[in-house]
Amino acid sequence: MIVGQQKPFDEIWGMVKGFKKVLVFGCNTCVAICHAGGEKEAETIASLIRMRAQQEGKQMTVNHLGVMRHCEPEYFDPVMDEVKKYDLVLSTACGVGVNFLSDRTGTIPVYPGINTSFYGAVEAPGLFKELCAGCGNCIVHMTGGICPIARCAKTLMNGPCGGTNKGKCEVGNEIDCAWYLIVERMKKLGTLEKLSEVLPPRNWATSRDGGPRRISLEHIREYEEKEAAKAGK
């Protein structure tokens, strides 16, 4: 899932205070699970904005809304007429949702209510951990199922740096050293010798470095086009 964190309220207030009609728009999937931007959080933010507006004597209409997913149009298409009644949308979806909606709201700005942080998992209630960086060329079959790209502070590919300290990363005692975990895991799996091979420099073009990425599934696109043509007849 995509993990994010609510922006500090003062920053949110700084973004919204110049607008008259504000919609706080939540997304009920990933960012709801991490208690950052679901409909419930959108509702709370909306009421905080109303309170602040009242304190500062500003006339503002602030409402909230939530849909299941901000990354597929069919989920917010049904509410787009409603969305377009506002002069600002404060989206508490992840950055994907903010961008995706922004591309579709014409002259209405869409601002971010959360800081989208990483692809992670729920380690324990209330604790989220980054586990993948979406590098576009997964190699964790060679590293015991543990990702050195997302989980090593230096994205090292050939083993730990000299900074591993009692299993923790040199960046901070609260961070596990990915390479410590990889070695321990591969010892258990009996595959440690796999790490003896030197992995050559990576091709980062599959990652962000190749520019914004897209994946096009031709068979699905063709099918959809055909269906649309049929419906058009």
Next chain:
Amino acid sequence: MKSGSNLEKVIASGKPAVTAELGPPMSADPHEVIKKAQMLKGFCDAANITDCQTAVVRISSIAAAAIAFQQGLEPVMQMTCRDRNRIAMQADLLGAAALGLKNCLCLAGDHQKFSAAGRLKGHPGAKNVYDVDTCQLVGILKKMRDESKQDGGDPLEVAPKFFIGASWTPMADPIDFRPINLMKKVNAGADFIQTQGIYDMSLFREQMAKIRNMGLHEKTAILAGIIVPKSAMMLKYMDSSVAGVSVPKSLIDRMNKAKEAAGEDKKKARELQEQEGTKIAIELIHQALETPGVKGVHIQAIEWESAIEGIVKAAGLYPRPIWSEPTASA
């Protein structure tokens, strides 16, 4: 000869090699590099020129190395993977070779977080690169030198001829992986290895036994790292906070005793601790050189370059063999 560097020649001769370290200043003033180069010249076979150590902005390793070289001190330029992608790395390597530099030590580099320490603001918000890691950088240097090719495959009419080094932390977690770590660097092409500072000689010797079993000591020249202790506080700090370094209690006790012997006199306490630290360093040098498979020592007197002369002399490692007078290429 792969590079013809002085360090390579000393190692090839079978005599114990001595390298030291020179930290460039946080300013554009070349005089500090010149001054330190003068202090080290003649007392080591080559001196590492750190590459923005602890991620603090300083005169670049290559520029400081070129200055040291002009002073007649053979430099080991350092290159971290933190600040450059493979394009900048190779461009810098070509430039360094064109300036006449012949040794290069590859290392991951400290995380930029460390640049904000004590009174320094540093650049903890900098983006780090890590396009390639240490093993991969070693491989790039080897490919450039031995195949006259850039990493991408394009030909190099004149190849940079570096004596290739890598750092190694023999005693850090996960400790049973560290020999494999070394093997990977050697297989990638590391001609010499400088280790993290060693105080716990018996643990180091255990690791070296494994290295000898793997035959790695014959494929690369291992120089044992000696960090000259300056005070009891420094030793305690290294023991508790520096990864891969454990300091036996007996050494800390010795430094404490030296400190206490001075009573309230702070200046004397410093002097006595420096004397004791120097003694400890000399003992460690002897123990390291007696360890089978060790080809030399890498002595670091951090921000205390003036100590090197006395230590090298007292350790019986002076005079240094002279194979060729390094000459500036200009």
